[in-house]
Amino acid sequence: MLTQELQIWVAVVGTLAIFSFLIKENPFYRFFEYTVIGMSAAHSVVMTWDNYTKAFWTNYVMKGEYYLLIPGAIALLYYLRYAPGKYQWLYRYPLSLIMGYSIGYALAYEPRPFMVQVRGTFEKLTSFNDWLYLFVFFAVCSYFVFTFWNKSAAVNKTRGFARYAMMAYFGVAFGNTVQGRFSLLLGRLLFLLQDWLHLVNIGSGVG
Amino acid sequence: MKRQVPLILTTAMAIVVFLSVVSYSLTELQVQAKIDRMRQFMTAVLMFMGVANLLRVHGNVISKKERNWMFSGWLLVIMFVYMIFGMAVGNKNLTYRWFYDAIIVPVNGTMYALVAFYLTSASYKAFRARTAEAAIMMVCAAWVMVSNVPVGDFLWPSTSALGGMAGIRDWIVSVPNSAVSRAIAVGIFLGGFASNLRIFLGLERRHLGAG
Amino acid sequence: MLEKLNNLDSRWMYLALVIVLIIPVIKPIGMPVSVNKDLTQRAYDTIGALPAGSIVMFDVAYSASTDTELTPMMMAIMEQMAKKGLKLLVAGQWESGLFFVKDKVAAKAKSFGWKYGVDWVNIGFKAGGISTFRAMATDFWKGAMGIDIDKTPFEQLPIMQRVKKLDENAISCIVIYESGSPGMETWITYFPKISLVKASVAAEIASSVRYIPTGQLKGLIPGMRGAAEYEKLVGKPGVSTQLMDAQSLSCLLIIGLIVLGNIAFFSSKKKAGHIGR
Numbered sequence: 001m002l003t004q005e006l007q008i009w010v011a012v013v014g015t016l017a018i019f020s021f022l023i024k025e026n027p028f029y030r031f032f033e034y035t036v037i038g039m040s041a042a043h044s045v046v047m048t049w050d051n052y053t054k055a056f057w058t059n060y061v062m063k064g065e066y067y068l069l070i071p072g073a074i075a076l077l078y079y080l081r082y083a084p085g086k087y088q089w090l091y092r093y094p095l096s097l098i099m100g101y102s103i104g105y106a107l108a109y110e111p112r113p114f115m116v117q118v119r120g121t122f123e124k125l126t127s128f129n130d131w132l133y134l135f136v137f138f139a140v141c142s143y144f145v146f147t148f149w150n151k152s153a154a155v156n157k158t159r160g161f162a163r164y165a166m167m168a169y170f171g172v173a174f175g176n177t178v179q180g181r182f183s184l185l186l187g188r189l190l191f192l193l194q195d196w197l198h199l200v201n202i203g204s205g206v207g
Numbered sequence: 208m209k210r211q212v213p214l215i216l217t218t219a220m221a222i223v224v225f226l227s228v229v230s231y232s233l234t235e236l237q238v239q240a241k242i243d244r245m246r247q248f249m250t251a252v253l254m255f256m257g258v259a260n261l262l263r264v265h266g267n268v269i270s271k272k273e274r275n276w277m278f279s280g281w282l283l284v285i286m287f288v289y290m291i292f293g294m295a296v297g298n299k300n301l302t303y304r305w306f307y308d309a310i311i312v313p314v315n316g317t318m319y320a321l322v323a324f325y326l327t328s329a330s331y332k333a334f335r336a337r338t339a340e341a342a343i344m345m346v347c348a349a350w351v352m353v354s355n356v357p358v359g360d361f362l363w364p365s366t367s368a369l370g371g372m373a374g375i376r377d378w379i380v381s382v383p384n385s386a387v388s389r390a391i392a393v394g395i396f397l398g399g400f401a402s403n404l405r406i407f408l409g410l411e412r413r414h415l416g417a418g
Numbered sequence: 419m420l421e422k423l424n425n426l427d428s429r430w431m432y433l434a435l436v437i438v439l440i441i442p443v444i445k446p447i448g449m450p451v452s453v454n455k456d457l458t459q460r461a462y463d464t465i466g467a468l469p470a471g472s473i474v475m476f477d478v479a480y481s482a483s484t485d486t487e488l489t490p491m492m493m494a495i496m497e498q499m500a501k502k503g504l505k506l507l508v509a510g511q512w513e514s515g516l517f518f519v520k521d522k523v524a525a526k527a528k529s530f531g532w533k534y535g536v537d538w539v540n541i542g543f544k545a546g547g548i549s550t551f552r553a554m555a556t557d558f559w560k561g562a563m564g565i566d567i568d569k570t571p572f573e574q575l576p577i578m579q580r581v582k583k584l585d586e587n588a589i590s591c592i593v594i595y596e597s598g599s600p601g602m603e604t605w606i607t608y609f610p611k612i613s614l615v616k617a618s619v620a621a622e623i624a625s626s627v628r629y630i631p632t633g634q635l636k637g638l639i640p641g642m643r644g645a646a647e648y649e650k651l652v653g654k655p656g657v658s659t660q661l662m663d664a665q666s667l668s669c670l671l672i673i674g675l676i677v678l679g680n681i682a683f684f685s686s687k688k689k690a691g692h693i694g695r
Contacts, residue, residue, distance in 0.1 A: 002302060006309075011313035014313050015314070018317035022321065034275075036318075037282060038283065042288075046293030047545075048254040051298075053252075055564065068245060070245075071248055079259060095213070097216055100216060101549070105224055107403060110399075113606050136383055137387075140390035168383040171348040178348070179355055181319070181621075183620065200444055203657050240553065243550075324435060353669055356666040357663070358670060
């Protein structure tokens with residue numbers, strides 16, 4: 001009953017429903033928007049349950065790692081975030097542990113890639129491009145960091161230069177983003193032309 | 208109890224995790240591995256958070272009969288049906304997979320693809336070279352776009368002077384673009400690090416919410 | 419005329435975009451693609467330099483929406499790996515990505531004659547983010563729950579005997595297919611010793627390029643263009659190569675619209691200036 005043909009038709013209807021938003025917002029679009037939000041949330045739970053939680057529980061917790069029940073019980077308190085006001089504050093306990101964990105790792109690990117980046121800016125200052133790189137780097141840093149030194153003519157001129165450099169960055173980002181989005185649109189058009197209307201036969205990326 | 212203990216817990220946990228990474232003796236005792244394991248299990252327990260949040264938000268909409276409340280009801284129904292079905296039969300089940308490929312894949316993809324249309328109309332209506340900065344941005348964007356496609360190689364091949372369009376694009380990307388990106392990343396890192404330190408020292412309490 | 423240009427309905431532009439994209443897909447032009455020496459070539463050389471038998475780990479950090487950009491890259495890299503005799507371990511930081519590429523990767527591996535569990539393995543999505551990957555760094559089997567995507571225990575998969583810890587001794591190179599967060603930062607921050615190649619969506623190129631000079635990224639494959647370049651390098655033009663013509667025309671359309679929009683704007687400004695006088 002659930003054939004490939006029917007699947008393609010359902011996918012086509014969903015695709016066209018989302019595209020209909022370009023003309024005007026409508027209930028057709030909204031129906032599929034809400035459907036995909038609900039299904040995506042459900043899918044996330046199913047994947048976590050199937051590949052992670054179930055295996056964790058049966059292969060490890062129930063086979064000797066009983067100490068894990070303590071953080072598990074603390075984690076359950078997080079759901080009280082959605083409880084009535086009287087018990088809501090209890091969610092702060094697991095939150096504080098999770099925050100502390102993230103902060104500990106951030107303080108221990110995150111400076112390193114940042115220092116590598118800063119060091120890389122000063123390495124091998126042999127060509128014009130290297131010096132220009134260094135100057136642009138400092139100019140943009142001065143734009144963001146030295147926001148209070150706005151009376152200095154030198155800093156203001158440097159900031160002006162930094163603005164031009166940033167515009168080059170935003171231009172590159174915009175140009176690449178445009179092409180990226182066109183790629184996504186091409187994917188959907190390819191689905192409609194190939195899988196639905198059979199007007200082309202390019203392939204799906206599998207050799 | 209309600210605020211002080213969580214603040215102390217945050218700092219204590221951060222210290223323990225930090226020391227478990229940098230301290231040789233704690234590394235020998237594999238403290239980091241145990242902490243990672245406990246954090247992993249907390250994630251396993253918290254797998255319903257997304258669902259709970261959607262239930263709260265859309266439950267509110269339904270109870271107050273706000274705009275699109277019927278769609279919110281449909282969202283909750285489809286979410287629970289798909290979730291229970293998936294948890295019961297597993298994600299390898301062909302029917303589960305059928306619905307995933309029929310609805311989530313195309314609709315998700317199309318939502319992102321819509322942005323291409325808005326970029327097109329924004330390019331026409333909003334992209335104005337009013338100032339020198341805007342003009343630079345426009346020129347760089349156009350250059351990168353054309354040089355990234357075969358037309359750019361056709362107009363000014365990479366084998367000719369200055370490496371062609373691709374050569375100049377590579378210069379723009381590897382010098383000003385990369386330098387700006389690095390400087391912005393440094394700024395973001397410093398801000399994030401400062402924020403982490405503030406929470407670590409108990410100076411920042413907003414993450415605990417009101418009350 | 420100026421009035422019409424300034425008030426041009428967006429839906430005409432949408433129609434123009436669709437036409438400009440569809441025509442070259444149906445009737446390809448076949449413009450050649452040149453390879454970016456700083457980005458794609460580096461990625462190709464990094465993977466090509468690995469000794470036969472090395473394990474390459476794929477991190478599938480994207481969802482179905484960026485399938486068109488990233489999956490062709492994955493197929494092209496697998497082609498290269500097959501030629502070089504490399505082994506594959508597929509993992510993922512995102513739950514959605516692995517689910518829909520699973521069959522494509524399996525079909526591709528089958529076409530090479532790869533044996534599951536010996537030449538390649540798919541361990542599936544493991545929730546937990548950084549804590550899970552950190553756990554895998556000390557004990558891979560325990561951190562990954564000891565099962566693959568089909569719940570086969572690692573004990574039954576010979577290739578997993580070589581991966582007891584997630585470090586540079588077990589994994590020679592990580593290729594991350596990324597369209598957002600969490601992504602490359604996980605590997606750069608917590609696993610800096612493992613070679614990292616990023617297969618990126620076009621939108622992230624501007625912010626990722628800075629990692630190349632410092633060696634934190636060994637190569638970067640930029641968007642659909644990068645996929646087409648990689649297909650050229652492995653000698654198997656595929657979907658991306660055939661869609662580059664559509665990309666070409668759509669870029670020209672955007673530039674045309676920018677120019678037209680500015681002409682309309684400045685002309686009306688000039689006219690308003692004349693009327694004002």
